[in-house]
Amino acid sequence: MSTSESYPGQNALISYIKERNNRVSYRAFLNSHRDIIVTSIATSIATSTSDNLNEYDNLWTARFLHEGKDIANLKDKVKLERLQRKKDLQEYWQEIIKECEKENLIPAITATTPDKDLSKFSHKKTKNIKLTNFCYDILYELETKSNTHPFYKYDENKASNKIINHPMDLFTINSKLKNDKYTSIKDFEKDMHLIFHNCYTYNDRGSEIYNLGEELESVFNKIWVEKVIFQVGQKEKLKRVRDTDDSSTELVSKQIRILEQNKDKLVYKQIINDTLLVATAYENLVAGNIIPFIKILKKFLQTRSQMSLSSADEPVLQAIVESLLPLKYHIPELSLVMNGKMLKGFGRFGYSDIFVLKGIGDSNVSLELKYISLVGLVTNKVGANDLEILDKILEKEDEELLLKRLYTYWSKEHKKTKQTTIGEVMNNGINQLKSYMDVISKGKTIDYSSSGIFDKRVKITKSNPNKLKGFVILVIGFRRILWKSVDEVISNYTYNKV
Structure with missing residues (x-):
């Protein structure tokens, strides 16, 4: 003691x-x-x-x-x-x-x-205390606001003739909490929904127990959304300590009020889940880990119609990636003066596809996007079904073989059809990204004669040295994503969106 x-x-x-x-x-x-x-x-x-x-x-x-x-x-x-x-x-x-x-x-x-x-x-057990308390709070509210007794402990002897393959009850959930068996709130949520699933699967619609299950699930969903909104609110409060922008703070407060007013609606619950995924992916990205962002990008791409496989291109990819990043923390097509001695149209200007601002993260990130249309990988004209089959094949194809595939595209610069390989497209993207990052690290250019950022949307301030990271994201169809990182660059500037 x-x-x-x-x-x-x-x-x-x-x-x-x-x-x-x-x-x-x-x-x-x-x-x-x-x-x-x-x-x-x-x-x-x-x-x-x-x-x-x-x-x-x-x-x-x-x-x-x-x-x-x-x-x-x-x-x-x-x-x-x-x-x-x-x-x-x-x-x-x-x-x-x-x-x-x-x-x-x-x-x-x-x-x-x-x-x-x-x-x-x-x-x-300090590590699991917050998780445990979060779950216990929900169970406590559930018990005070609804009839949990029928779902407290599953008794096989009193059960109907139907055998429950994966039984679950509140007693088991309490025991798992007590013994630190849960490693995430997702596991806890999964067990709770298993109770409801079993209730609806093994009982007749309209029966007393079925109706009690619906009532319990409704109360649980309401409590769950309230808790998530509270957690989001707490996180936003911490962020506002670092954010002196009054208009931004007012906007966040308004968003939280809207969520609280609509917390019982399924669409808002889905929005919360999607927003948390995007926020987590962004936080990982500015910390140097692109994998969570790649996973969300692939998930989003796979929601698109197979009919759009033939028309998808880099502008489409650009729009999708922009939609998966916080509006305040990214600048699309950042304007750069690459070489002040060159003429316009001959290498004087460049545009970084997406410049991701670090906010309170570790590094600013420059993204170079490349899209390989499936149409450019086939020699004959094919339909949507054939493209979808090819899309599924490429999803699992060995990367070394994939990079050697020939790719035919229309060159705006040369105004004719050209042929290359997917590997060459990736290498060109890497070289482009390196040159963009070198220019970004120089800060703001005074005029068109020197290299640097020439974009009114970004405020650049002299600062202590900080890291600038870069990733090339190459998307093939809708199912295969390749990515490469480049060597980080040190910058003596901070970047903020105006």
Whole structure:
């Protein structure tokens, strides 16, 4: 026990209440700090009788209420929670005492335990505490707002003649939370939806249990969206600390209000999921990891009609990639003066396809986009079905063989059809990107006679050295994406969108 604690676990309890504020749950605290509870019992001589079970529960309830005395209506909330979870709490304390006996903690009270060893209890499961608390909050609200009893524990003996292949219940979910079996909220959400899936699959539509399942799912979805919106709101608050743009802050507040007003609508829930995926991909991109972004790009490409395989080109790819990046943090077709000594149309100007601003990330990123039309890979005129078959073949083709494929295209510069290979298109993209990054790193050009950025959409400021990363993204059809990174460049400037 820390010298600053009046009892083992006091600091952890205070920290939990401060972090959760009015969203605290007595049961959630017990579960997420199980090791601390074991330690507290190990400091007193006890037996596993019913009286002692109640004694421990009463003791920790009193501590919980005392440390959270400033939270409104906490006493009523805890009273209701203990009443609803009476059996669950009894089982919890029985397990705690058995664990103490198994580890010989109770008989060994007289032995001294170094402070550093006891402190391990409060840190052992820190990694999963936020995840566990998030899930427990949802379960607690679910129990207070709907009838969860029919879904608490699956009883095979009482089940209908139909055998459930993958049974799931709230008792199992609680057990998995208690034993840190969940590694992400997605796993938790998947188990919850498995309960609803089983309910609808193995019960007749219109039956009492079927209707209860629909009611429970509706409440769960509402709570889930509220929690996600809260998390997004918290994240935006952190970002606003770094963002002094008042108009941007007002826009974010308006967006959150709109989401809160429409949180029960499926389309808004899907928008939240899509937005979080895009935000995560962007954050990874400016951290130097392009893979999440490539995955989202491929997913988006595969939603397009096979009829558009013949007409897709680089402008289409450009528009798609732009749609997958935050508007505030990217500049399409960044205008550059490549060589002030050259004439216009002969290498004087260049345009970086997409310049991604780092925001609060590690690096600014320059993207060079290349698109290989499937029409240019075939010698004869073919239909949409044939192109789709080719698209699926190329998706799994060996990269070395793929790069050697001949590609025919129309050259605007030479005003005639030319032939190259996919590998040469990739190499040309790499060389283009390197030259663009070198120019971007020079900052703003004063006039057309020197190299640099010549674009009114970007504000450039002298700064400490920072990294500029670059990626070539080469898309073939709608299913195959190749990408290459180039050596990073050091820039002495910061870039912000005007």
